[in-house]
Amino acid sequence: MSTTSPRIGDFAERIDARIKVTGQARYTADVALPGLAHAALVDSPIACGRIVAIDTARAEQSGGVLLILTHHNRGPLGDLPNGDGAGLTADPRPPLADDRVHYRGQLVAMVVAESPEQAAHAAALVEVSYEKSPFVVDIDDGEGTRLGDMPRRGDCDAALRAAPVTLDVVYSTPIQHPCPLEPHATVAHWVDHDLVVYDSTQWVRGDQAVLARAVGLPRERVRVLAPFVGGSFGAKVFTAAHTLLAAVAARRLGRPVKVVLRRAGVLTAVGPRAATRQRIQLAAAPDGRLLALRHHTRSHCAVDHGVVDRDPFYEPTSDVTRRLYACPNYEAAHDVVPLHLAKPGWMRAPGEATGLWALEGALDELACALHLDPLALRLHNHSSREAHTGKPYASEHLRECYERGAERFGWARRDPRPRSMRDGDAWLGWGMATAAHPGNRDPASVCVRLDREHGRVHATVSTAGVDLGTGMYTMLAVVVADALDLPLEWITVELGDTRLPPCPMTGGSNLTASAAPAARAASLQLRRRLLTFRRAPDEAVDWHELLLRAGLDHVEAMGTTDARHAGEAHAHHSFGAQFVEVRVVPELGRIRVTRVVGVFDVGQVVDATTTRNQLIGGVLFGVGQALLEQLVHDPMHGLPVHADLAGYLLPTHADVPEIDVEWLGDVPDLAFNSVGCRGVGEIGVTGIAPAIASAVHHAIGVRLRDLPLTPDRLLAALAAAADESVGRRG
Secondary structure, three states: OOOOOOOOOOOOOOOOHHHHHOOOOOOHHHOOOOOOEEEEEEEOOOOOEEEEEEEOHHHHHOOOEEEEEOOOOOOOOOOOOOOOOOOOEOOOOOOOOOOEEOOOOOEEEEEEEOOHHHHHHHHHHOEEEEEEOOOOOOHHHOOOEEOOOOOEEOOHHHHHHHOOEEEEEEEEEOOEOOOOOOOOEEEEEEEOOEEEEEEOOOOHHHHHHHHHHHHOOOHHHEEEEOOOOOOOOOOOOOEOHHHHHHHHHHHHHOOOEEEEOOHHHHHHHOOOEOOEEEEEEEEEOOOOOEEEEEEEEEEEEEHHHOOHHHOOOOOOOHHHHOOOOOOOEEEEEEEEEEEOOOOOOOOOOOOHHHHHHHHHHHHHHHHHHHOOOHHHHHHHOOOOEOOOOOOEEOOOOHHHHHHHHHHHHOHHHOOOOOOOOEEOOEEEEEEEEEEEEEOOOOOEEEEEEEEEEOOEEEEEEEOOOOOOOOOHHHHHHHHHHHHHOOOHHHEEEEOOEOOOOOOOOOOOOOHHHHHHHHHHHHHHHHHHHHHOOOOOOOOOOOHHHHHHHHOOOEEEEEEEEOOOOOOOOOEOEEEEEEEEEEEEEOOOOEEEEEEEEEEEEOEOOOOHHHHHHHHHHHHHHHHHHHHOOOOOEOOOOOOEOOOOOOOOOOOOHHHOOEEEEEEOOOOOOOOOOOOOEOOOOOHHHOOHHHHHHHHHHHHHOOOOOEOOOOHHHHHHHHHHHHHHHHHHHO
């Protein structure tokens, strides 16, 4: 047996690192097939209305044009599945279904030509006439529809009326976009009447289900591949319109078709995080004990999904507020507001990132009103049970996260008074917030195979799950290496192919928790089987020799992870504590995050390298959410005014603070799965934005409740505070 195999929890070298940095990893846009044709999209310049006429004559005469698809000639597409494990689409209508336009940037035609340049040129020659209709793109201008069956417990009204201390505040978030570095891309081709699709996706089996229904094939005759994906953050859950049309065009032409979205197309046609307006009402005792919590959210949906039961997704802001703190009286309400924009979708930590922005900000305000330390307030309301169901957590160590984070950050040295800490021309502020994300797990299957070769064995690990860049390749290799005592260089991992064993969508921080136990189970099956060929129970012998004794060239086993039963006795959740330092120069409206300490309880860490990468990435995501990111739409025309990476601001190297992330060791959640692991992909972003806003308030005494915390908003708040102070003196 090798003595150099990594163990679960070690810092392992990423097994896909070399091929990525040397350009050997092939992403969807890199796929080059014989006879490949290229597609360009034509989108609507109006936000609402209908197509009166489409003239493609000039485009058809342009060089290299092979096909132009519109709603007149697209041909039939089957009913599209939308949920229940059968794939997801952004729109229940197939693309190019009719002449209706519901948002600016909606796809109205696709041009296919011999080269990308010819396709783009011809697309610019397609002439479309429209009849415009009124539209709404601002959540504050639309009428909401109330969702039913929202959770409640106790009597919030009575508690709010009777409480000695109450708080009633509104926090808002703008439309934000996941903006993965790799734009959405698809290559579709038909092989002997079967469909093969390369797609930049989070869910190859979801794509397979949607495409099979759309083109009228059994699932097994549709193959989808996504071996490498250049980021997603939720943006590639849905099977997109361009993917469906690429399959249609490839069938029509009898040759493969590639389509790659331009950045403007990603920012207009791919679902963003919904805008929210969140009203938080708190009731508390003088010692800070929470007596009531009411959370009322308004978020937006697409006009085509104004009927709520047709929409499988809304920003679930209250999921975290009902679970997190001990509070006897709780109530949630949620209104969705139809807007003439692309349907909102998942974005990293949907619900938790937005819900905690409001909840944790309100708790900081409550702590200030009660003259309590913000950390002490949270400790006072800590619950070892899921607040709404009353179920005990199988593994919960949030108190340790608070305590260790406070020690690492130096929280005890914090002077609670605003404008009490100065450094040169800047005021320093310290803030903190709770991080939280549910433990998610779905059915998964993983095959592990051992082959004899060159005097040793080689392991191949296979599953259909997709690695979005988060480290799935390395994680699975580490699990198998640990179980079979193999070095990583003896292991190959195969991912992102519907021909591989079934695996769920990569989303909700679920894939490690789903696939790692299955990989371990398969590895242990092989171990038990081969160890029966030892000549003595304590014989030291390698797998190659045992395969020889068994008379086998190879052996394989399939491991599975079952779905979690709804009636489980325990709740499973990940937690963390985020501590932030900011420097604020009020005269310039400038906020800089200078230091972040995050400590997390995520169960057993599988690979420390990728865990650290994910937590740091989550923190930076939170910095972007807090200070920079917003997608603003022109109310006169309905288009994003900055649909590119120059205008949609994201953190750059200059914005990266000192980041110290740590996780608790030796706290596996073995009631959750056999490895004891929970996902880490999203928890790092949660709690960062409210911690930054609280730190800003601590620095200069001004409370900001609207994201992002831009210079103009800070200056306006300072001016309003100055006016209020003058008014009081007057």
